[in-house]
Amino acid sequence: MIKDQILMWLQEGNVLVPSFLFVHYVEMGLNEQELMLLLQIQQYQKEGKFFPTPDELSERMTISSLECSNLLGKLMRTGFLEIKEEVLENHLHSEIYSLVPMQRKMVEYFLLKQNKENETNKQSEEINLYSIFEQEFGRPLSPIECETLGMWMDDDFHDSKIILAALKEAVISGKLNFRYIDRILFEWKKNGIKTIDQARVYSEKFRTHQRREQQQQPKPAVKNVPFYNWLEN
Numbered sequence: 001m002i003k004d005q006i007l008m009w010l011q012e013g014n015v016l017v018p019s020f021l022f023v024h025y026v027e028m029g030l031n032e033q034e035l036m037l038l039l040q041i042q043q044y045q046k047e048g049k050f051f052p053t054p055d056e057l058s059e060r061m062t063i064s065s066l067e068c069s070n071l072l073g074k075l076m077r078t079g080f081l082e083i084k085e086e087v088l089e090n091h092l093h094s095e096i097y098s099l100v101p102m103q104r105k106m107v108e109y110f111l112l113k114q115n116k117e118n119e120t121n122k123q124s125e126e127i128n129l130y131s132i133f134e135q136e137f138g139r140p141l142s143p144i145e146c147e148t149l150g151m152w153m154d155d156d157f158h159d160s161k162i163i164l165a166a167l168k169e170a171v172i173s174g175k176l177n178f179r180y181i182d183r184i185l186f187e188w189k190k191n192g193i194k195t196i197d198q199a200r201v202y203s204e205k206f207r208t209h210q211r212r213e214q215q216q217q218p219k220p221a222v223k224n225v226p227f228y229n230w231l232e233n
Helices: 002-010 019-024 032-046 054-059 065-077 100-137 143-154 160-173 178-190 196-216
Strands: 082-087 093-098
Touching (some): 100 143, 143 178, 178 196
């Protein structure tokens, strides 16, 4: 009997709280009471009551009806909640609370955090990229070289990994200069090279082609020049 009652209790359902909102609600400008009020509205709507009164909300919280009313007004002023008018089947108009503004704010803040993280990661990659170039060149980069490196990333939209692959290719070829690296990046972009694996395969094919061309070229005739031994004179 008790077990059946517990099972029924578990089957009543749960209130879905996005983990992002649960972790970042303070940063978004909400306090605990405001968040709980929004969740209570969500629960009421799940139960089929789309416009709970301050008294009804207060019954499930530790604050008075007046405090609930004040919080509702604040949430609407700060753009977390709005009242919408809905037309029912019998053509009667009914007011409901809409939680879409809260969801919209959550999405906006999520994208803002993502952009900040991406910008931080990009700056970190750039610093790392400059350091690797300076290590390979064995000296600090000149202002023009720094500008060129920046243009590869910002104007030509080359990924930092592709730039490093081009640097490695220049080192292998024994032509460590920015003009040669720029040519490699130009050829890769022209041929749709976007990943490290594609760059590796393309470079191997290019080197194989170069070796074949060198082998096919006729070797210059070697003249027999008599060797003069200066020590016997």
